[in-house]
Amino acid sequence: MPLARKLWLLACLLCWHPATGQQSAGATVVLYNQVFDTAGQYPELVWPDARYTANGIQMRVKGQLARLNKYYSLATRLVRYRVRFSADARAVFQSDQGDFKAFVDMTRKTISIQTNPVTRKTVPFLDPGHDYLVEVHRNYQTVMLRLTDLYTGAADSIAATTDGTGGVRAGAVGPGFFAGLQHDYYCFGLAEGSEICVQQMTVLSNECDLLLLIYGDSITEPEGYFPRADFAHSWTQLIRGQAHGKVMASGRGGTTINELLDRIKNELPFIKAKYVMVTIGTNGGNTEQNLSALVEYIKLQGAIPILNNIPANESGSQVPVNALIEKVRQRYRIKGARFDKATSVGFDGAVVDKTTMWHEDYDFGQIYHHPNAKGSRLMFLQTLTDIPEIYE
Template identity: 75%
Template sequence: MGMYRSLCLYGWFFLFIMRGSVSGQNNPGGTIVLYNQVFSTAGNDPDMILPASGARFTESGLLLNGKGALARLNKYYALAARLVRYRVRFSADAVAVFQSDQQDFKAQVDMAHKSIGIDTKPQTGKTVAFLNPKHDYLVEVHRDYQTAMLKLVDLHTGDTDSVTATMDGQGGVRAGAAGPGFFVGLQHDYYCFGLAEGSGIWIQQLMVLSKACNVKLLLYGDSITEPEGYFPTSVFSASWTQLIRQQIPGTVITSGRGGTTINELLMRIKNELPFVKARYVMVTIGTNGGNTEENLGALVEYIRSQGAIPILNNIPANESGSQVPVNAVIEKVRQRYKIKGARFDHATSLAFDGAVVDKTTMWHEDYDFGQIYHHPNKKGSRLMYLQTLTDIPEIYE
């Protein structure tokens, strides 16, 4: 039956052999359950959005038997290190899909051809000889920053296999691209699962987990806090979020989502922070609008309500100069709540005053509608990291 559990665990195996609840207070960096639902005939789950037809609850779990039918977990997540785990039984002819609602990421389990794969160009996949329609399986879809993994575990034999694909960003766009890149997808927003071909699949349990809990620092933001989407893999370790992760004594995890505003941030932080728990929560938001004093105040107050210390950063400089009025509002809110923040606009501007962007600190995005400079490159990331050393040194203690 559906319930949230504050379990902080070192490995997935313990979820199936332990009884009762386990406190996460003494297990920094471990795995924690964000959502857990066992499906049966007992009733519907209000967090599940089912297709109009081809889905029903049975004693064997949530049955999807309509071709192309997709179910969606209506819980919004953006943690860069997380996984979703399904306990599933497949019909002998089933082709099951596990994807994001934005379709930027899609994985398949093909019982008929005994194979698993991730949609990339070319396809990332392999044959899995132990697939058996009489067995139950754990299907896990992992995201670990730029890397995605589809893992399959046979619950009757213990056999396991997996496929992995790593996102390789282009850096900039067209004239500014550092390379061709390799697109995998970042599993944006909402988890979906369904039946592409065959008679049916039975989802017996669905669980979402963070790969870290009781962390020192949790970073929130838009695409600026999601460099795994555009940084080339060869230099991803030099992105600003990773530089911070490398230097802080303690566990750090990020939750960035490109194209979003503070409104979406407020949605997802309520699905993540109460379970993950953090000493500091660093927010870099406002590139895409939405930063009113009311919204920022609500965010700061929510972070404090969860026992964390809020840090509200200035957004970096960009080609249009839109950071200037946004950062004025951010500064006003910082003063109101007496909180700190890193002046990322100073680090990425020509005169280090937050006014005019230093284009050498940004990836060059060459679009028909204009030339964009607002995603920090390796140089910009280094300067942003150095800015945190002077503006918020306590996070490194």
């Protein structure tokens, strides 16, 4: 068997830890895999100027992006491409929202992540006659770009870690550093040069057969705003540290139950979980019908649904939302954590305790609805009494 083929097969079996560049000991599972080896149709790939050949997808138009039309928000995952680059190519691998961009630059022989300042490394082994494995990893606050030569086995990587500001403006606790959370769809394209040829694309989760999968919006995605030094004290990480099994989060800031219903179908059936915990409704969109559909979908996948109350906030909008959540919990006889109780004055779920939230100072108002370290600690403690079975 040719060396290139052996290396490709080995790479398909291995998963590198995003923060360290080392092989992960955890199990992985394929969420999507496609070899672009025919001129056939790939409806899941959105691209305005498709050119499919027996050797893969040829991209020759600068500035255009191909997008995999599958929505992922798992906090630990990767996408893997098999690519050949022209000698003058500068390829980009990014999120469709543009919050994350990584580049392979053949002319300058560098790999980079578009942070401020740019995270860049020289890779002298780049050769336009070789095929490469390009991997983009996310592990909560850390992202990594890894490049492997499938002809020689040479490899190198770069990584960057988000350092959140906590609050905003007057409430910020530091200047912050943003590495990108890869929202929401994987994209790739030719930024400069003549051509790239993408032969295969694979999306993987870094873990499968979970004890607990945690879904939600920005409250379940503290990696976007928590300071790096305090991230271990965020509520999702406190649960991960206490549970006797594998736990993963899938949070996405700004989303509603509608987006959650979309992405859970691309994740849960593949990775599997005993419990699925949901904290959704901060951004509106909750209806009894939608909440019921979500609970029923989770049960259909063989998991036990947990539907949490959303935390208290400055406007008090959590009160009617949580009344609806409680109604659905009663209907299906399922459990949930009273996060509103943990983050409210007097622990009654009504008025937000501002000391439990990051202070977000905007021109339009003062916002208190993202739990800080204190709020996260109290939310975690609430799970110990409301849903102790997740720690058995």
